[in-house]
Amino acid sequence: MADASPTAVPLLQAEGVLLGCTAPDRDAAVRVAGQLLVDLGAVEPAYVDAMLEREALLSSFVGEGIAIPHGTDAARAFVRRPALTFLQFPDGLDWAGQPVHVAVGIAAAADEHVGIMSRLAQVLLDPDSLAVLRTTDDPQQVLDLLTD
Amino acid sequence: MPTIEGKDIRTVVVACEAGMGSSVLLTSQLSQRLGPHGVSVSHAPVNRLSDDTADLVLCHQGLAGRARQAAPGTVVVPFAMFMGDPAFDTIETAIRDGGSLDG
Numbered sequence: 001m002a003d004a005s006p007t008a009v010p011l012l013q014a015e016g017v018l019l020g021c022t023a024p025d026r027d028a029a030v031r032v033a034g035q036l037l038v039d040l041g042a043v044e045p046a047y048v049d050a051m052l053e054r055e056a057l058l059s060s061f062v063g064e065g066i067a068i069p070h071g072t073d074a075a076r077a078f079v080r081r082p083a084l085t086f087l088q089f090p091d092g093l094d095w096a097g098q099p100v101h102v103a104v105g106i107a108a109a110a111d112e113h114v115g116i117m118s119r120l121a122q123v124l125l126d127p128d129s130l131a132v133l134r135t136t137d138d139p140q141q142v143l144d145l146l147t148d
Numbered sequence: 149m150p151t152i153e154g155k156d157i158r159t160v161v162v163a164c165e166a167g168m169g170s171s172v173l174l175t176s177q178l179s180q181r182l183g184p185h186g187v188s189v190s191h192a193p194v195n196r197l198s199d200d201t202a203d204l205v206l207c208h209q210g211l212a213g214r215a216r217q218a219a220p221g222t223v224v225v226p227f228a229m230f231m232g233d234p235a236f237d238t239i240e241t242a243i244r245d246g247g248s249l250d251g
Contacts (some may be wrong), residue, residue, distance in 0.1 A: 017225040054165055058210045063172055063231030070169040073193040108168040114176070124231060 009081060011116050012147055016040055016085040017139040026095045030055055030069045033085050042083035042107045043071075050075030051105070057077030059096040063135060064124050067095050070106035082112040087141050090135065101134040119146050151250035152203060152220050152223045152243030158167070160189045161202035165214050167193035170208070170230055178206075178236065204249065209224060223249050 015037060023029040034048030054060065061067045071078065082083035085105035092101045104120065106113065123129040129145050136142065162180060164171035164217035179189045194211050197218035207215045209226035212228060216224050227233040242249050 006249050058208060060169055061230075062173055062230060068164055068169045068173065073166045073168075073195060074164070074170070095204060113168070114172055117172040118176040121173050124173075125177075125191075 004030060009083070010147065011082055011113055012084040012086060012143065013040075013119070014139050014143065016083065018086070019137055019142075019143050020089045021087065021089050021091055022089050022091060026055065026067075026093065027052060027102075029089065029093055029095075029100075029103050030105075033069050033079065033087050035041065036087075037083055037105055037107050038062055038087040040083055040085070042079065042081050044078040044080065046073050047071050047078035047107065050078065055096075061095050061098045061100060062124070062143050063090070065099055065101040066104065066120075066130075067098075067100045067102075068104045068106055068120075070108070076109050079107045082108045082110075082145075084113065084116060086133075086146070088134065088136075088142075095132040115148075116146055149250050150221055151156070151248050154245070154247050154249065157187055157203045157239075157243050160163040160187055160204045160206060160239070161197065161239070163194040163197055163205055163207040163211065164191070165194060165211065167191055172211065172212045174206070174230055181236070181240055181245060184239075185240075187243055197222075204239070216227045223251055225249060225251055 030051050034051045037043045051069050054072050064088045087103045162171040162174045175189050181231040194214045199219045201222040205224045212226040228236040
């Protein structure tokens with residue numbers, strides 16, 4: 001799916017990819033993913049609280065060692081521009097009882113990110129790609145797998 | 149309790165809390181499975197559902213109660229796992245081979 005404007009900031013950029021992360025627990029990981037969205041200028045700080053709120057309501061674990069923390073419907077108001085962040089936890093992390101190696105933070109106001117989510121949906125079905133996301137130390141490999 | 153025949157399902161909506169994460173992911177995967185059978189799949193936040201949204205609602209079991217409140221006349225199929233939940237097979241089978249769904 002093409003961006004509406006050719007000058008639009010990419011949804012996922014190298015600055016949004018953090019490899020080799022560690023975090024004591026899920027909430028800490030969500031805060032890192034959220035703070036990165038703040039640092040990228042994608043969301044207001046209140047969005048991070050909504051991400052934690054959403055996580056407490058229902059885990060964003062989707063399988064295959066991947067979680068996709070994001071805000072609530074109401075928190076769309078705190079989104080300045082759509083963006084994704086990618087955090088890799090090589091040692092794994094306990095995500096509400098499930099092992100997680102990759103957390104993809106999402107900020108979306110509408111459906112701008114459907115294309116990249118479709119790529120992620122494909123990656124979830126491909127063991128080789130999953131292995132790359134879990135272990136690579138090259139951010140470009142992540143971008144190659146998830147963006148056009 | 150509402151019920152629907154597989155052959156009458158033309159639209160499916162995947163509902164989640166925000167409608168921006170897991171439902172988007174699942175919509176993409178289910179579109180590939182159900183699209184060939186002439187069924188379109190969309191996604192929505194659970195609070196914005198109504199009986200007019202789609203012929204069938206699919207949502208995480210933790211949100212099924214809210215989905216049924218929002219769309220009381222529509223069959224709501226809950227699932228527990230985003231990958232490989234048997235509910236997805238049940239829906240595809242009903243659409244492809246016929247059969248009724250309720251809930």
